[in-house]
Amino acid sequence: MKDNRSNSQLVLENVSHSFGELHVIKDLNITVEQGELVVLVGPSGCGKTTLLNLLSGHIKPISGNVKREGIIRTVYQQDGLFPWLTVSENILMGLRSISDTAIQEQELRELFELIHLTGFENHYPHELSGGMRQRVELARAIAGDSDILLMDEPFSALDYQTRLRLRRELLRLLAKRPRTVVFVTHDIEEAVQLADRILILSKRPAYVCSELQIEAQHPRSLDNPSVITAMKTILDELGLHTSSDLDVSEFNNLTTQ
C-alpha cells in the first residue's frame, strides 16, 4: 500500500463514453501528474461527474483506456454519506485502515474541528443541512491515507466564508500530505486559487477545449495579476466575453451556481 504512493497515476487515453445515444465524452486524453491539482470547469451537464466516475472506475468507458494506481477517494456531488451511520461513523470509514484507536480518535477530533461540526458527532446525515453534509463528505474523503482525491463540486453548497476557509484548509492539507487531486467546480475564482492546471471542457460531448497552467505562489490573492489574467482567460473560453467596463467578479457571479 505504501509503495503505491510513490507512483500513483491517473491517465485517460482516448476515452469516449456515452449513455445510450447520448455521447457524453469524446476522445479524451488527460494525464494528471503525481501531486498535481487539476481543476475541471465546464458547462452544467457536459460530463464532469461522468469523467470523475471514469477516473475512479465506477463506470467503464465505451472505448479507450483508463490507467489508475493508488487509493482513490471521491467527494460526491450528491448524497454519498451512508444515512444509517452517524456523522462520526461516516468519517471513521475514511480512517478504517488505522488500527490504533487512539490515533483514530485523535484524527477524528481534528477532522471535526476542520469542518466546524464539533457537537454533531452523533447526528445522522438526514439531521444535517446540505452544506453540513457536504463538509462531512469532505472530511471522510480526506481522512486517513489516500493517494488520489476526486472532488465533485465539494464546496458548492457552502456559504462564501466557509468556502474560502476550506479552500485554504485544503491547500494546507495537501501541503502536509501531497495527493493527486481532480477538482470539479463552477466557481472560477475557486478554480484559479486552487489549481496547478485548469482544464476547460466544452459542451457535450466533452473534450478539453483549453488548458491553463497556473504557476503563481500560494496563497493567491484575488488582485494578483496572474490570477486576474487567468480568470479573464477562462471567461473568454467559456464564451463570456469580458469587456473593459465590467469587472471580473460580475462575470464570476454569472458562472457560479
Add this chain to the structure above:
Amino acid sequence: MSIKTNKFSILYPIAVIAVLVIVWWTICFLQLVPKYQLPSPFDVLKSFKEELLSGRLINDIIASLWRVTIGFIISACLGIPTGLWLGQHAATKKALLPILNFFRFLSPLAWIPFAILWFNVGDKPAIFLLFLATFFPLVLSTMAAVANIPKIYFNVAKDYNYKGTELLTKVTFPAVLPQIITAMRVSYGIAWVVIVAAEMVGCQDGLGYGIWDARNGLRLDTAVCYMVVIGILGMLMDKLLSQLTKLPNTRWGYER
C-alpha cells in the same frame, strides 16, 4: 415527525370505540337482531371472565403466539437472507421470480390438506402454513429493496474497500433494513390472519380453535370474545414491531 397534536387526541379513538359499543348494545337491547345471531356486549364480557378464570383463554393465547413466533422466525431467518442474496444475483433472480410470485399468490390455506397429511396435528402443520404465508412476501420485498439500493452506496463502499461479507453486513443490509422492517410488519399481519384460520383445523388449542369450538357449541358470545382478543393482540404485536422503526439507524428510512 411533529404533527400538531391536540392534547385530547388520544381520546378520539376511545370515543369511537365507545360509540360503536353503545350502538352494538342498543341493537341488542332493542332486539333489532335476534339474540342467537348477535350476542350483547355484556354476554361477551361475561364469557371473557369465564374463559379467563378457567385459564383456557390464556392457554389459547400462548399457543397461538408461540406458533406465530416460531413460524415467523423460521421464515424471517430463511427469507431475508434469501432475498438479500437474490437481490444481488440478477440471473438467479430472473430464474426464480415467476415461481416465487406463483407461491405468493397461492393462499396458504390451500395447503391445509397437505399440512395435515404431512405434519399430522399439533403445532407443526400450523407452523408450516405460517411459513408458507410469510416466506414468499419476505423474500420478494427484501429482494426488491436490494435491487433499489442507490448505486452511489456501492460506489462509496468500493472507495472504502468494503468487500464480501462486510459489504453485505455493513452496506447492503443496513441500506434495506427500513424496508425489511416494513415487510416484516406486513407479513406478520398475514401470519396473524393465517394462524387463526389454520388453527380451525388440526389443532386442539389456540385462538382459531377457540372460535371454531365456540361455533360448534353455539356460544357466539365466546366467539366474539376471542375475536376481540385476536384483534387486540394483532395490534399489540404490530406496535411492538413498529418499535424497530424507532431504532436510530433505521429512522432515516421513514423520515422523508
